[in-house]
Amino acid sequence: MEVGGLSDVMSWVLGFGRQAEVLKPEHLRKAILEELTKTSVNYITDTSKCTCMNPNDKVRHQILQYFYDRMYGQQSLAKGP
Numbered sequence: 001m002e003v004g005g006l007s008d009v010m011s012w013v014l015g016f017g018r019q020a021e022v023l024k025p026e027h028l029r030k031a032i033l034e035e036l037t038k039t040s041v042n043y044i045t046d047t048s049k050c051t052c053m054n055p056n057d058k059v060r061h062q063i064l065q066y067f068y069d070r071m072y073g074q075q076s077l078a079k080g081p
Contacts, residue, residue: 010035037067 010031013020022029 006031033067037064040064 006028009028013022013028013032014035022032
């Protein structure tokens with residue numbers, strides 16, 4: 001497969017949704033994780049006020065908050081970067 005760059009590969013991988021997982025190279029894996037984290041922020045609000053009834057949703061929100069904090073510093077998802 002011939003591609004024009006990392007963004008082409010990322011688009012292709014992301015097109016498979018959750019059925020895809022990048023194992024190597026590490027820089028692509030990290031780039032995909034960063035993109036998915038940024039995208040996830042569009043769909044959630046401040047996790048400290050999470051009132052989800054499903055415990056799995058609370059865990060997902062906590063994980064997203066962790067990655068958001070690592071990317072943007074300690075701030076609320078509701079405020080944005």
